[in-house]
Amino acid sequence: MHPTTPDGRYFVVKGQLWRCSNPALPDEKRQHLVHDLMEARRAVKEAKALDDEDKLHAARASVDLAKVALGERGPVWWDDGSPDYNRHKAINTPYADWYHSIDEQQ
Incomplete structure (x- = not known):
């Protein structure tokens, strides 16, 4: 399990922030979209295996x-107008203090 920022906007992997899914999405809609995402990821894998640039x-x-x-x-x-820190290093964002505090706990 990856730590999630206190505001629920990001999770952290190897010190990098990744935007979480919109928590306001209804569960059924989220499940449908996750299914679509997994199918698309499988299609990427297949296209790579076939070395097919168009499919990829x-x-x-x-x-x-x-x-x-x-x-x-x-x-x-x-x-609320807050900027997006997706794919930023946590230490270079306003989440730096929070990140240092969880890093010390691990």
Whole structure:
């Protein structure tokens, strides 16, 4: 399990922030989108195995569409005007103190 920022916007992997899915999505919708994402990821793997650039491009576009729909990419799902720190090192963001505190606990 990866630690999640106190505001629930990001989880941390190897010191890097990754945006969480929009918690306001209804469970059924989220499950459908996660299913679509997993299918798209399998299509990426298959396209790579086939060395098919056209299929790879289409599969990666499907991954992106699912991630945007989940709120993990694209416009942020929060509405307080806070900037997006997706893919930033936690130590270089306002989450640095929080990150140091959890890092010390592990």
